[in-house]
Amino acid sequence: MLRFATQVHKWLALVVGLQVLGWVLGGLVMTAIPIEKVRSEHHRAKFQAQALPRQGVLDAQGAARAAGVEAVEATLKTTLRGTLWVLKDAAGGTHVVDAASGRHLPPLPQKEARLLAGVQYEGEGKPVAARFYAKAPQETGREEPLWRVDFDDAEKTSVYLSPDTGEVVTMRSNLWRFYDFWWRVHILDFETGENFNHPVLIGLAALTLPMVVFGIVLLWIRLSRDLRAVRRRR
Template sequence: MARSRHYYIRRFHRYFGLVLGVQFLFWTLGGLYFSWNDIDKVHGDHLRKEKRYLPASLDLVSPQVALKHLQTTTVVDSLNSIQLIEVLGVPTYQIRYFSTDAGAQRTQEGGSHGGGHAGATSKVQLANATTGQLVAPLSKESAVQVALSNVVEPAQVQKVEYLTQVGGHHEYREKPLPAWAITFREPNCTAYVSAELGTFQAIRHNQWRVFDFLWMLHTMDFQSRDNIGNVLLKAFSFFGLLTVLSGFLLYFVSSSAVRQAKKKPGAHRV
């Protein structure tokens, strides 16, 4: 009976170890890369210029002025937020609002958002904070300038793309769309600028891309890469635990020291 139990434990440990071993290797490689790399460099902070702030001496108009201009062109159901930002040195109001205008175009920020009530769409409008005049979404030229003002020099533009949708594996996934993707030859990276928000969103480079690929292998989310609660990961974690426990059990039942201890006369006598 003991031999049969030993046999089945060994077979379980061997085959499950073979199946799970590849994923264990991915987890180990990913853990090494994650722990040995500075997360700030992975995010590309070393490729970005120091953040600039607006002076306190600005002569600004009330956001209500910009709202009145906006209400003459579109239906404003309710406000989400009004934020003061800087766009190419110009103080700008970033107005997020909900509209029930049937012709309104939905602003994608990692997915659609509901509005103040059913049927409302989330929108963004920029306005000059010194005059209240509405500002159009960033053009290609303006987006390139925003990117250049955020990326360290020398910054040599190689390619510019306009993104209206991205897949689940895209390096700009779950970020505001539409957006401009500005790829630089030097430094070797791609900067993403939101057209409607008017702001620099993210910077991607090879170190981040390796991190992202290993993260996908680590989480075993081969659809969107970021779901750490997926069924596959849970299953492999559970069976991985069983494999480790079977290894301990296999050592116990096959250990000569344990067998000799059991055979010692009077081992259980007081």
């Protein structure tokens, strides 16, 4: 039994050993680093929610008519660009209009994007670069257009803004990218970092199970021998 268990354990370890090491290292990274810090929540400036104005704004139907939009959903919100109606049409399109006039807001220019990113950022970093993406980078987990403003803090934080409302959509940093790398190692999906049900991961997990079982068997056999040796010496 000892010889059989040793051989099985050895050959399985040769196949899955590196991945097991990756799982352990990835698990250590993901448990040791607070997720709030990974998400750069400590760099989000705290704002007191402002009450929506009761006067001087169009109602949802009036805003939709003024904008020429057949809205199926409307949300009134206060932002750093003012009070806005966010209208959604039946095709899923989003229209951001001024709540007072119903006029479509032009997209953020670069100068304003840098300014609004700085206002909503908290920390010692300064904005050093701003870039507009017609399609958001993969690291954001989104596809809509976004502004990215990079800061020169220790974590190299990137603030992603909506070009319509100027609101922070998400934040990323080198810490997040380090965490994301180990997450992808953990689930073996280096393309999107989202699929943890693919055959490679399932197969390696299935091979790891008997390796662990036979490792426990080997440990039990060796401990039993050691205990018997101790008893004989006594």
